[in-house]
Amino acid sequence: MIDINEIKENQINDSHISSQEIEVNVPENEPVRQQYFMDRCHEIIEDYIIKNGKAPGYYVATFGCQMNAHDSEKLIGILERIGYTEAASEAEADFVIYNTCTVRENANQKLYGHLGALKKKKESSKDMLIGICGCMMQQPEIVQHIKESYRFVDLVFGTFNFYKLAELLYRRLSGEESQVVEVLAAPENNVESLPEKRKFAFKSGVNIMYGCNNFCTYCIVPYVRGRERSRTPEDVLSEVKCLAEQGYVEIMLLGQNVNSYGVNFLGESDIIAANPDYGFPELLDDVCKIDGIKRVRFMTSHPKDLSDKLLDVIVKNPKIARHIHLPVQAGSTRVLREMNRRYTKDDYIALVDRIRDKLPDVSLTTDIMVGFPGETEEDIQDTIDVIRYARYDQAFTFIYSVRTGTPAAKMEQLPEDLVNERFGRVLEVVREVSGEVSARFEGQTKEVLVETVNDHMDGYVTGRMDNNLLVHFPGESSLIGKFVNVNLKEAKGFYYIGEMV
Numbered sequence: 001m002i003d004i005n006e007i008k009e010n011q012i013n014d015s016h017i018s019s020q021e022i023e024v025n026v027p028e029n030e031p032v033r034q035q036y037f038m039d040r041c042h043e044i045i046e047d048y049i050i051k052n053g054k055a056p057g058y059y060v061a062t063f064g065c066q067m068n069a070h071d072s073e074k075l076i077g078i079l080e081r082i083g084y085t086e087a088a089s090e091a092e093a094d095f096v097i098y099n100t101c102t103v104r105e106n107a108n109q110k111l112y113g114h115l116g117a118l119k120k121k122k123e124s125s126k127d128m129l130i131g132i133c134g135c136m137m138q139q140p141e142i143v144q145h146i147k148e149s150y151r152f153v154d155l156v157f158g159t160f161n162f163y164k165l166a167e168l169l170y171r172r173l174s175g176e177e178s179q180v181v182e183v184l185a186a187p188e189n190n191v192e193s194l195p196e197k198r199k200f201a202f203k204s205g206v207n208i209m210y211g212c213n214n215f216c217t218y219c220i221v222p223y224v225r226g227r228e229r230s231r232t233p234e235d236v237l238s239e240v241k242c243l244a245e246q247g248y249v250e251i252m253l254l255g256q257n258v259n260s261y262g263v264n265f266l267g268e269s270d271i272i273a274a275n276p277d278y279g280f281p282e283l284l285d286d287v288c289k290i291d292g293i294k295r296v297r298f299m300t301s302h303p304k305d306l307s308d309k310l311l312d313v314i315v316k317n318p319k320i321a322r323h324i325h326l327p328v329q330a331g332s333t334r335v336l337r338e339m340n341r342r343y344t345k346d347d348y349i350a351l352v353d354r355i356r357d358k359l360p361d362v363s364l365t366t367d368i369m370v371g372f373p374g375e376t377e378e379d380i381q382d383t384i385d386v387i388r389y390a391r392y393d394q395a396f397t398f399i400y401s402v403r404t405g406t407p408a409a410k411m412e413q414l415p416e417d418l419v420n421e422r423f424g425r426v427l428e429v430v431r432e433v434s435g436e437v438s439a440r441f442e443g444q445t446k447e448v449l450v451e452t453v454n455d456h457m458d459g460y461v462t463g464r465m466d467n468n469l470l471v472h473f474p475g476e477s478s479l480i481g482k483f484v485n486v487n488l489k490e491a492k493g494f495y496y497i498g499e500m501v
């Protein structure tokens with residue numbers, strides 16, 4: 001464990017760096033400033049290694065969406081650069097970080113449960129460090145609650161400054177503060193060129209934009225992730241090229257609403273005027289031109305602005321996965337209006353037709369919400385209609401959760417038992433449809449990218465098809481990261497059992 005008092009003494013006695021020096025030498029500009037703090041933390045960790053004979057271990061627990069998962073890769077990149085190594089488990093870690101999600105209330109409850117357990121651990125190993133970051137920390141009342149009731153948490157930071165992990169950690173390790181809390185209300189800076197430790201060596205997410213401007217009335221994302229900001233095409237393409245050079249073969253372009261890519265740019269690039277001739281379809285097309293990249297995915301598309309131009313780019317590019325995640329949320333036009341989704345049931349159905357017309361083999365997946373304020377039995381029937389019409393391969397179904405500060409929180413809420421009963425019925429239809437639909441490839445041979453060794457079946461590996469479905473088949477770990485052809489012998493619901501051909 002890191003003994004913070006010892007570290008402070010070391011700094012004074014060994015004078016790696018004095019507080020005066022810190023003030024004089026700290027660079028103001030990013031990313032040099034963060035590199036400086038990574039070096040300072042690294043020195044502290046080196047002392048720890050000399051004393052303990054081993055590096056301290058980290059454990060990063062990630063909740064929520066792909067965006068958070070990708071942010072965690074950046075946190076881990078910084079931790080490893082500082083000198084931490086991955087702990088075998090949370091229980092063995094010297095530094096535990098929770099990268100939180102707040103899209104639904106149960107995510108919040110889960111965090112408090114975890115913190116209760118960590119408190120006990122920290123009582124027996126007082127120098128253990130605990131950090132909490134991510135979307136939940138963007139809510140002032142939650143930060144206040146942590147400050148008051150969870151004094152043992154060492155670091156609290158948000159979605160706009162997670163790149164400052166080393167700086168905040170340094171303040172905790174070297175300073176007087178027993179709890180470092182820094183949450184920004186809006187992005188100040190966008191620092192991209194810091195270390196990242198990607199989970200897989202062959203596929204990676206790449207942010208193309210941050211935030212959301214849609215303000216669906218139930219959703220907290222625009223408040224905790226800020227206004228929509230796109231990265232420039234040059235930035236995105238150079239990151240993808242760099243990944244291709246390192247051997248990455250699959251890229252997932254990430255944004256809350258990729259279809260509005262290029263409308264607003266980030267920070268210093270504010271001066272770049274939106275180019276009406278260069279939006280998401282053009283970016284996607286350019287990503288496909290990069291040698292070495294063999295499969296391209298994107299997430300998430302808002303149905304209100306999925307263009308024909310985008311569909312045409314998908315049609316002409318075999319590298320683009322035949323999978324579109326198209327969150328419908330609800331089937332009823334009235335509910336959709338209340339949700340501020342800006343499409344009707346008919347618009348959505350027409351969009352499904354347009355997609356299936358151009359991409360007959362496409363897998364559609366969706367998000368569905370049950371229990372939005374004012375929802376009636378008729379509205380639920382509309383949702384069921386759309387599920388049956390769209391024939392989703394997979395539908396993530398959620399119970400509406402009140403998010404303080406959103407417009408829907410002020411609407412009259414439905415009774416819980418009614419919502420639970422409707423949820424059960426919707427889930428049944430989802431299961432029935434996706435069971436039938438995802439079995440449609442049985443007997444076919446598909447190209448899959450092998451991702452992992454299968455933990456449950458000895459001698460098997462798991463690969464992903466371009467439609468996002470998984471197949472388990474006999475194979476060895478040497479196949480990981482490779483594309484192979486697999487015959488889909490047996491459909492098992494959300495996955496297949498297959499055989500390499």
Ligand code: 5AD
Binds near residue numbers: 103368
């Ligand atoms: N309650 C329940 N589900 C929500 N989602 C977003 N906000 C809420 C909420 N308040 C769901 C939506 C979205 C997915 C990521 O999470 O379906 O598409």
Ligand code: SF4
Binds near residue numbers: 212213214215256302
């Ligand atoms: Fe939330 Fe709507 Fe933005 Fe998606 S599009 S993140 S549901 S506000």
